[in-house]
Each structure stands twice: as structure tokens, then as C-alpha cells.
Amino acid sequence: MVTFTLNGEQRTFDGDPDTPLLWVIRDFEKLTGTKYGCGVAQCGACTVHLDGMPRRSCITPIAMIDGSDVVTIEGISGKEAEAVQAAWKGLDVPQCGYCQSGQIMSAVALLQILPKPTDDEIDGAMAGNLCRCATYHRIRAAIHNAAKSMEG
Amino acid sequence: MTIHDITPTRRAFLAGAGLVIGVAIAPRFLSAASTGIPAGGSGELKAMNAFVKIGPDDTVTVLSKHIEFGQGPFTGLATLVAEELDADWSQMRAVHSPTDNKVYANLSFGLQGTGGSSSIANAYEQMRKAGATARAMLVAAAAEEWNVPAAEITVEKGRIKHAGSGKESGFGAFADKAARQVAPADPKLKDPKDFVLIGTELPKLDTQGKTDGTAVFTLDIMPEGLLTAVVAHPKHFGAIVKSFDDGNARKVRGVVDIKLVPQGVAVYADNTFSALKGRDALTIEWDLSKAETRSSEELTVEYVRHFDEPGLEATNTGNVDEALRQQGLQTVEAQIVFPFLAHAPMEPLDAVFIKAADGSVDIYNGAQFPGFDQQVAAKILALDEEKVRVNTQLAGGSFGRKAQFGSPYMQEAASVYAAIGGDRPLKHMWTREDDIRGGFYRPMYAHKMRGAIDATGQITAWEQIIVGQSIMAKADLDSTSVEGASNLPYKIPNLKVISHNITLPIPPLWWRSVGHTHTGFAVETFVDELLTRVGRDPVEGRLALIDASSRHAGVLRKAAEMSNWGVTPPEGRARGVAVVESFGSFVSQVAEISVGSDGAPRVHKVWCAVDCGVAVNPNIIKAQMEGGIGYGLGAVLFDAITLGKGGKITQSNFHDYRSIRINEMPDVVVEIIKSAEKPTGVGEPGVPPIGPAVANAWRKLTGAPVRQLPIVSVISS
Numbered sequence: 001m002v003t004f005t006l007n008g009e010q011r012t013f014d015g016d017p018d019t020p021l022l023w024v025i026r027d028f029e030k031l032t033g034t035k036y037g038c039g040v041a042q043c044g045a046c047t048v049h050l051d052g053m054p055r056r057s058c059i060t061p062i063a064m065i066d067g068s069d070v071v072t073i074e075g076i077s078g079k080e081a082e083a084v085q086a087a088w089k090g091l092d093v094p095q096c097g098y099c100q101s102g103q104i105m106s107a108v109a110l111l112q113i114l115p116k117p118t119d120d121e122i123d124g125a126m127a128g129n130l131c132r133c134a135t136y137h138r139i140r141a142a143i144h145n146a147a148k149s150m151e152g
Numbered sequence: 153m154t155i156h157d158i159t160p161t162r163r164a165f166l167a168g169a170g171l172v173i174g175v176a177i178a179p180r181f182l183s184a185a186s187t188g189i190p191a192g193g194s195g196e197l198k199a200m201n202a203f204v205k206i207g208p209d210d211t212v213t214v215l216s217k218h219i220e221f222g223q224g225p226f227t228g229l230a231t232l233v234a235e236e237l238d239a240d241w242s243q244m245r246a247v248h249s250p251t252d253n254k255v256y257a258n259l260s261f262g263l264q265g266t267g268g269s270s271s272i273a274n275a276y277e278q279m280r281k282a283g284a285t286a287r288a289m290l291v292a293a294a295a296e297e298w299n300v301p302a303a304e305i306t307v308e309k310g311r312i313k314h315a316g317s318g319k320e321s322g323f324g325a326f327a328d329k330a331a332r333q334v335a336p337a338d339p340k341l342k343d344p345k346d347f348v349l350i351g352t353e354l355p356k357l358d359t360q361g362k363t364d365g366t367a368v369f370t371l372d373i374m375p376e377g378l379l380t381a382v383v384a385h386p387k388h389f390g391a392i393v394k395s396f397d398d399g400n401a402r403k404v405r406g407v408v409d410i411k412l413v414p415q416g417v418a419v420y421a422d423n424t425f426s427a428l429k430g431r432d433a434l435t436i437e438w439d440l441s442k443a444e445t446r447s448s449e450e451l452t453v454e455y456v457r458h459f460d461e462p463g464l465e466a467t468n469t470g471n472v473d474e475a476l477r478q479q480g481l482q483t484v485e486a487q488i489v490f491p492f493l494a495h496a497p498m499e500p501l502d503a504v505f506i507k508a509a510d511g512s513v514d515i516y517n518g519a520q521f522p523g524f525d526q527q528v529a530a531k532i533l534a535l536d537e538e539k540v541r542v543n544t545q546l547a548g549g550s551f552g553r554k555a556q557f558g559s560p561y562m563q564e565a566a567s568v569y570a571a572i573g574g575d576r577p578l579k580h581m582w583t584r585e586d587d588i589r590g591g592f593y594r595p596m597y598a599h600k601m602r603g604a605i606d607a608t609g610q611i612t613a614w615e616q617i618i619v620g621q622s623i624m625a626k627a628d629l630d631s632t633s634v635e636g637a638s639n640l641p642y643k644i645p646n647l648k649v650i651s652h653n654i655t656l657p658i659p660p661l662w663w664r665s666v667g668h669t670h671t672g673f674a675v676e677t678f679v680d681e682l683l684t685r686v687g688r689d690p691v692e693g694r695l696a697l698i699d700a701s702s703r704h705a706g707v708l709r710k711a712a713e714m715s716n717w718g719v720t721p722p723e724g725r726a727r728g729v730a731v732v733e734s735f736g737s738f739v740s741q742v743a744e745i746s747v748g749s750d751g752a753p754r755v756h757k758v759w760c761a762v763d764c765g766v767a768v769n770p771n772i773i774k775a776q777m778e779g780g781i782g783y784g785l786g787a788v789l790f791d792a793i794t795l796g797k798g799g800k801i802t803q804s805n806f807h808d809y810r811s812i813r814i815n816e817m818p819d820v821v822v823e824i825i826k827s828a829e830k831p832t833g834v835g836e837p838g839v840p841p842i843g844p845a846v847a848n849a850w851r852k853l854t855g856a857p858v859r860q861l862p863i864v865s866v867i868s869s
Contacts, residue, residue, distance in 0.1 A: 016405050019425045027380075027423040032372035033365020035548070036424075037498050038584040042806035045498060073365030088363045092355060092771060095222030095779055097362030098369060098498040098548025123815035130806060132498045132549050133222045134782020136817035138775070 002066045006031075007075025017063035021055075022046045024062050025072060033073035033101045037130065044129030047102035048072050054109040056128075073101040079150055080111040087146035095133035103129050107143050116147045193245050198327040200286035201335060202255050203279065204233055206327040210310060212239050212286075214279075215249035217256035217264060218271040219520055220358055221497075221547040221554075222779070223835040224772040225271040227356045229279050231768055232272075235349045236283030236341060237290075239323070240310035246357050248544035253523040265521040267555045267662075269735035269833020272768055276831050277341070284339035286330070293329035294321065344766065344828065353771035358546070370545045373504045373516050375577040379408060381568045382427045384417045384434050385586055387800050390443035390657030393417060393436060401433040410434075411571040415564040420572055428583070444657045445799035448596070448792075452489055455598040455619045455654065459487075463617065463650040464629040466638035470646030472602075475613035481604040482685045486678060488601070489860045490620075490670045491792030493594035493663055494809055499548025500582040501590075503565040507575050512539040517562070518547025520554035528559040532566035551664040551783065553592065560592070560659070588809050589801045593793055594663030595621040595654075597633075599674040609688040609696055614644045616674065619652040621660040623667075626653065632662065636671035636840070641704050641733065642679060642697040664783055665836040668734040672840030673788070673847065673861070676730040680848045681857060690729050690848065691717050703738045703763045704731055706825055710761035711740035714823055725756065728848030730841035736832035737764040738825075741781065743818070743845040745853065752864050753850050755785060755818040758842065762822065765829035773834045774822040780838020781820055786812030788843035790862050 002013045006029060013024050020039075025031050025048070034057060037045030041056040048057045049071040084107045087093075094100045103126070110117055110125035117125065122143050131139070193211025200206060205213040214233050218225035226246035234244050249256045253263040259274040261267075287307055294312045295302035298319050306313050313320045323330075344350075361367035386392070396417050398410040406426025411418045417434055421427035446454070476483060503517035513533060519525045522542040530540040547554060554561070565580040572578065582590065597620035604613040616637050622630035629651055631638070638649045663669055683693035691712045698704050708731045712718075721727055724746050731740035741760045748754030760777045767773055790810035794802045803809040847858035860866050 015423075016425065016429070018429070019423075023423060023425040026372075027374070027425070030374055031365075032368070032374070035369075035499070036371065037500075038806050039428075040584075040805050040807065043498070043584075043811075085363045089355070089359050092359050092775065094356075094359055094362035095224075095775060096498060096547065096549040097222070097358065097367050100362050101365045104363060126814045130498070130811045130813065132496060132551070132783065132811060134779045134786070134812060134817060135775070136782060136812075136814040137778045137820050139814060140817075 002062050004065050004067065005069045007071055013062050017061065019062045021048070021057040021060040021062055021065060021070065025057060025070070031072050031074050035098055035101060037099065042130070043099070044106060045099045045102040047105040047129065049076070049105060049109060052112070054106050073105060076105070076108055080108045080146070083146035083149045084108050084111065084142070087142040087149065090145060091138045091142045093135050093138040093142050095135055099129060099131045103131065103139055107139070107146070110143065111146060111150070115150060117143065198331040200289055200331060201282050203249070203282040204237070204286040206286070206323050206330070208324045208327065210243050210322040210324040211245050212237065212243050212323065213245045213247060216246050217249045217258070217275070218266040219248065219518060219544050219547060220246070221518060221550045223271070223776060224356060224769065225266070226358050227354065227772060228272050228768050229275055230357055231349050231354055232276060232279035233283035233286070235347055236280045237287045238307040238309070241349065241354050243310050243323070244357060251519070251522040251526050251542040251544070263521070264523050265555065267520060267552070269737065269835045269837060271833065272831050273736065273833055280341050281339060284341055285335050288336045288339050289330040289333040290323055290326050292333045293326040297326065297329065350766065350768050351770070354769060356772070367546055369499055369548055370502045370504060370517050371499060371581065373545070373579070375504070375506055377576050379420050379422070379572070379576045379578045380424045380427045381418050381420045381572070381578055381580045382431050382583065383413060383415055383564060383568060383586070384419070384431050384436055385415065385589065386438045386443070387589060388438065388440055388443040388445065389591055389799070391438040391440050392442070394439040395437045397435040401430040404430040404433055409572055413564070413567045413571050415567065418568045418571060424581070442657065443799060444795065446795065447797050447799065448491070448794040451596060451795070452598065455489070455596070456487065458619045458652040458654070459600045459617050461652070463652040466629055466634040466651050467647055467649040472613050472615045472646045472648040475646035476602060476604050476615070478604065478612065481606055481612060482682070483602070483604045484678070484681055484685060486601045486681070486857065487859060488599045488674050488677070490597040490673070491794065491861060492596045492658070493669070493787055493791055494588050494793050495551040495553035495663055496587060496809060496811065497547070497549030497551060497553055500584055500587040501554070501561045502579065502581040503562065504577065504579045505569040506577040511535070512541065514541045514543055516543045516545050518550065518554050519544040520550055521556065521559065524557065524559040525562045528562045529566040532563065532570050552662040552666070556592065556661065584806065585804045588793070588803050588805060591659040592661035593658065594669055595623065595660040597670045599670065601674060601678045603678060603682050605682045605686050607686055609683060609686055609693050611642060611644045611679070611682055611697065613646040614640065615648045617650045617652070618671070620654055621656060622653045623660050623662050632667045634671065635667040636732065636734065637675055640675060642694070644697070664780070665734055665839040668732055668840040672730070672732040672734070673843045676732065676841065676844030677847050677858065680728070680844070681851065694731065703825070704733060707731060707738045707740040707761040707763050710823055710825060711742050711759050714761060714821060715742040715744070715759040717742060726849045726853035728845045728850070728852060730844035730848065732837070732840040734837045734840055737762060737834060737837040739777070739837045739841050741841040741845045743842065743849050745846060745849045747853065751867050752789060753846055755846055757819045757821070758845070760820060760822045760838065761825065762834065762837065763825035763827055764834050764837070765827050765831040767824050767827075768831055770824055773824055776834040777822045777838040778820045780836065781842045782812050782817055784839035784842040785818070785846065786810065788846060788861060788863060789816070790864055792862050792865060
């Protein structure tokens, strides 16, 4: 039996301990904002926050997160999350939209650590998140806009 | 596909009038949230026609006959309706229309479908008429209710007004009465000079749900009792199951059943992970007797062999052979080899099947040709077509992947559903490995080019031989193999284009911009090489070969102006240019590159000029150019599906089928040519020019022409 918190609520899981966190979140908790894209931590569509840090949930066995705090796109809050989501809307960043939950989770974690990232720091934090629509140009601009909106 | 223009008949257009065109009614045991049935406006919606519904809360819901997977048809089609309806943008909503090959036909195809960058182009007048019709019906209803002449009623930003009496209302109050009005046969459309919404950067209707995780894709549909199924596929094209042992797989917790299906071995489970674990535990022996067992290198040898054989003539003007023999000319020969390319949309292929109490079946999937999906599923499930409802869902990209004749993906999904039987809902999904190894690639092509140019920059002869699979499965000339080459934009007196069709067990498919993915590259790198051979500037030299007043010349001049072409770039950098017409739109790009630390091209900036006629939503057009550049650049730099020794597919996931990442994305600047021409598409036309623009800059920088793609394959070899 694995116990963890999901978006602030305590949850338990007593299925196969090898089950990746991604499939626990989706199939068992029915939170579908977190996406499957590759299953091998190459695309970032499954990014969640695990104890405050971005984590690829597709390669994280549920047994490893006992006692941890998991936040998904459905549960993010705070000034960084608000700034990022507003900036994403301001530039109409998404195209197909499938990778965007993961993009936003990575961007929020970046701004929580570095409130005013440089282009290189954005590259470093976001290079693990693929977007086949290649919305990268707007993702970069939106992160800068979000950082600006949090000033003062 | 026979692409022919069909004028929408009034009957087809009005087929939905007065009817409540239902998105499929959810089975009892499903909550709306779990089905993914799009919400649209709230309350009871009244249909003005097949495309427009109005709710009591004043919302206007547009039924999009085109699937939304990122190119913006929800927003674009709703803009066209809102313009003629004089609606306020805040009241507009969009959902996918039901499946109907007549009412919801793509007017360029003659059946329902999305592709060929045709959504706005084919629906431009149709959707405006749908809006104008609804407006007239609302006005008629108001005139009746207020007892005033309809001609005195005005509509602006969603408010219906009669100045004389001071009466005013929103749309919702008249929705019911309006739905019962006779639809005008030929509503008057606005003069473009009076547009208030078309041409403005309206915010997209689907952005909210795509920033907070609430947008529902097929993978997110989770009815109660759902079974998840995956199929073990071969790693060779054309292989079939010889025998399999499922003993260990059946022991995996959560695995419900295992069945042989025509495409492989299907594993059914109570959850996704159990299905995947069960599939990993299968032991399968494959029969390779009909499989492709040649490697990519062996295929290349086979392709190149065709250059010397007679082929299918696509174009033959003047006398190329004689012109190539003339003295005093610079001649260039080139062979360019293009690899197979997977589309790799972020959401791998998937579909959900839910049986209703009456035995009919609802299918939820990212349906690009929903009518084909319906026909195929009905046949496999042994149901009448009207007992199978295809409910189109938002899809995580496609880039051509979901547009398939005969719906081979749906054949697999429906076969898996049919094989288990029973009443449990079923989700069939592909993993990324299934997707990368799943075929339906942009085919491999080999081009042989021969050209001659005189000292003044006149290209006197051009021969191009193109070898590859026919996407349309033709024995004779397939126009998609030669488009962009057979209709070369440059004035060349002696021009010959020859095509060879290759047959392989590897299924081919169109990939974002179809034939232009390779012809654009071959033509634009070759013309650049010829021009620079005689010292001509690539921009000026091209302009001298096309009409000054052409749209080709327009975008080329604009891209040159935007980039300050002619100004020497910083030390260590070079610029290349390309211009390609595809799907009726014209795009020119200038790329500035350097040699990156890994020895590969590093693309710093791209200037892009696009002429797509009337710009319905400039922000979406710019986004499609940015995205097209990123998609095309990733492929040209990194991507190839290759067959190893014995024919086994080498790649399996994003680690070896690279995608461009944020740190590799150039800065992009886009300008749109102001135009009153009919609007044309933008989903694909941003792709073709980026490859040749980068390759031309690379040749300038390093002296090495790019003769094989992806570029990294040449650098590392």
C-alpha cells in the first residue's frame, strides 16, 4: 500500500507497485491533464511536481513515491502558476495542446526556482519537454512575459 | 482522392435547419466529463442550420466539420460565422460536428475530411453563409415579435436592436423563434471592407482548456468499466504472427484476455499499465516470408538503379538532352536521398468504443476522415453504418497521420474491439513505439537532377528524376510525387520531370506538405546551386526567373526585405533563402545559421513571408508558420526512419527519432502579405522552404551541398 498526497488530498494505491505514477494519476485517480507521450522520459508530456520538483511521472514507479506530495496541472496554484497560465493564454501558445500541461508544469517549476530566467536557463529547464507543433518560440516568450508579470 | 469542387447544394446546406443536430447522446452510465463530449454553450441549443446553434444564454456554438488538432479551424470557422452573424467574439463557442459525408463534406474533397490545408479555403463562403443565414433568421424572429419591419433592425456585437422603438435583445431570447423561420436561400454576404472580425487577431477558442488540463483528448475518455487494449506489432513490415505464447502475459495482474488479431496479438487489461506489462510478457514468433528484409542502404541502391530506366513523364518541354549538350554552359548534377519520416504526433493513435443499450456503438477518436472510420468500423463490427457513430475528438497533432484511405488504424482498433466482444467499453491505444515503427511514413525518395545555366543566369535546361512510393497507390503518374517539380515556378525553356513508382511492403502516407517535403528541397537547393555557380545572387537570380508581379516574387522580395538580405551577416554565419508555393499559399524564408558546437547547423533566425490570400486570423497564420518551420527543421536536421540489416526498423521512440527541442528552435519573424485573394491554407505551407533555406546557407558556409537527409547523417558519416 502506497500513501501519497495528490493535489493536497491524501490518496492510497494498493495495485502493482511497478505501476508508473502517470498511470495511477490517469487510470486510477481519473485526472487526465497529465499526458502519455513516450513512456521513457523523452518528451515531458507527463511532467508533474513531486515534492515541489518537476518529475516525469511515466518512469516513476508508484512504490517510489510513498509519503510524497504530488501536484498535477489540475492542482497547481500560486503566483507562478497564475502568471504562467495567463502568459500562455496571452500569446495563445497551444496548438494541438497535448504537451502543454507538461510544458506548463516545467515552466512553473522553473519560475519557482528562477523568477527571472535567461534564454539559456529556459532552454535548460524546458529542453526535456517536446512539442511536435513546435510552439517553442511562444513558450519562450510566454515564460519571459510571466516572469515580467511577477515583478513588483 | 479526387479533389473536385462541389458547390454546396442548398438542400445539403439546409439539411440541418430546424433539426437539433445531436452530438451523440451519452450512454446512461457515463458522466459528460468522462465522455469528452464537447460542451459548447449551455442550456438547450437551437439549431439555425447544420453549423450554427444558439443557446438561451446568448452563446453561439459553431459545429466544426474540421477536426481541431492545432491548426485553428475551431477559431477560424467560428470567426467566419461570427463575422456575418454580427456576433460578439465572447459569445462564440466551437465543437466538432457529427459525422456526415454530405452535410459536413469538405467542399474540396466531396466528403468529410480535414487535410491539404483546406479548412478555411473550402469553408470560407460556406461558414459566412451559415452566419448570415442565422442572422437573417434572428432578425426575422425579432421583427415578428416586435412587430417592426425587418429592414429597420440592426445587429451589432451580439445585440439585436430596433432604433425606432428602442427595443433591444441578445440572441438567446429569439433562438427558438428564429429556428422556426424559413432560412433565406441566398443571404447577402458582407463586402470585405466591412469586416470587423475577419483579419483581426481574435483569441483562440480552445486555448483555455489547453492551459489548465481540462481539454479532453481521446486518451482522456474513461467510461466506467473501461478495458484498455494494446497490440504487439512486428518489427518488420509485412511480418505476420506465426505463433505466440501468452502464458506469462495472462499471469500479469489486471490482464483480462489476449487475442490474435490481423495486426498482431492484442492484450486486454483493466488498466493501461497492466496491458503494457502483459504485452511485454508475450513471446511471439513472426513469419517474415512476406516481410521487407532489405536495409535502407539496400533500398537506396535499388532506388538509384531506376534513374537509368524509362519512367513516367510528368513534364517535358523543349529538348533537355540537347540543351544539356550545348557548349559554354555551367552544368550541375546532383543526387539527393530523402529518408522515411514518421509523423510522430504527440498523442499516439487511439480510439474508444462504447456500446449503447440498443447495440449501436459510439466511437471517440481523432477522426480526420470520420466517414471512412465509420464505414470501416461498421464493416468490422458487422453493424449498419447508422449504428456506428464517430464522435470526433480533439487530437494531439496529426501532421497527416490520421488522414488515411480505408482507415487502417480504425481497422486495427475495431478488430481489437470486435475480437473481445462483450459490453465493456474499450480503449485501444498505440504506444510511442507502435507509432514510430507503425509505418505510413513520408516515403523515402531519391532525386537525380541535371541542370545547365548560362553566364547571364538563364537556366537553359533542367532534368529531374524522382524515385519513390506513390502515396496514392497509383501505377501511373502520381501528382503528389512530383508536385512542386513538374510545375516548376521558374521559366526554363527545356524542362523534363520523370517519376518512378516503387512498391514496398512499407505503407506510405502524406506528411505535412506531402510532395513538397522533398520536391521543395530538391528544387530550391538545386536552383540556388545553379545560380551561385555563375555568381548570381540567390534572391535576384530567382526573381529574374519569375514574373515580377507574381505572388512568388512578392513573398521572396518581402523575406529579402525583412532580413536585410544583402547585408553581410555576423562572422561565422551565413544565410540561405527558399520560396515554395504549396496548397495555393506562397511562402519564402531566409535562414541565418552557423556551425554548432556539435558540428551540425545551428539555426539562429528565420524570416518568413507568407501570402495566403485574405488573412482570417493573422495570429494563427503566424503560429502555423512558426510551427511549420520547427516541424520541418527538426526533420531536415535530425530525422530518419531506417531499416537495419535484415529489414528491422531501427528507431523506436523519441531518443532515436529526434524531435527539435526548445534549445534548437530559431527565433522566427513572420510577415503576412496583404491580399484580397481568396484565403488559402497555412497548416502545411510553412514547412517546405525551411529545409532548403538551411541547406543553402550550409552550402554557403561550408561549401558542402546537402545531398542526403537528415543533415546530421552526412555530418557524422
